[in-house]
Each structure stands twice: as structure tokens, then as C-alpha cells.
Amino acid sequence: MTLEYWKYDAGSDSVASLVIPAALGRQRTFDLDATLRVQVPADAPESSHELAVEVDGRRLWARRIPSQNPGETDGLEYHCRLTVEADADCRVRAKASCKGSRVLSLVVEARETAY
Secondary structure, eight states, rough: OOOEEEEEEEEOOOOOOOOEEOOOOEEEEEEEEEEEEOOOOOOOOTTEEEEEEEEEEEEEEEEEEESSSTTTEEEEEEEEEEOOOOOOOEEEEEEEEEEEEEEEEEEEEEEEOOO
């Protein structure tokens, strides 16, 4: 059996949506990762960034932090294990918001686990 891998790279957009399609008669478990990378301006001392992750319309996690590394990059990552029931698809959405900094990349990945 080949394990599934799904990825959506939103680039510099602030929303990344991914649909894991249904599998007939088979429950699956995925490692889910959402990764946000932002550019922090050198002259924005109070900049911040936030990443929120939703599964099937329900918020799983959200975090807003002060952006560090003026003139460089900063980021946030979220990881969880996700079970997708048999015969059902799963909608994953990651949303970024920034104050002062700007989104460089936003990526959502789902890797099926063997157990």
C-alpha cells in the first residue's frame, strides 16, 4: 500500500486550503503540518504574526506572537496527528495574519502514517 501525501503551498497568500479526499472503507491517520514564514521589517518594532489551523471548519489551534529578528524572517509551525474517517473527506485550512510583518510562505502538508 502506498501512503498518501497531500500538500498545498499558498506562497505569499494568507490562506492555504487542502482537501484530503475520502477513501472508501478505510480510516486513515495523517501527520498534519502547517508552516508560516514571515518577513519582519527592520523598522517595525511592534510587528506580530498569527497562524490559525482549522479542520472541517473547527479551529484546532491559533497562536499570535511578536515577530522577532528585525530585517530577517520569523515563523510559526503547527503539527498534529489527524484521523480521517472512512468514506469521508477532510478539509484543512491554515490562515495567517500579520501586523507589520508580511507573509513570505504558508504551507499545509498531510502525510499518512503507517500505523
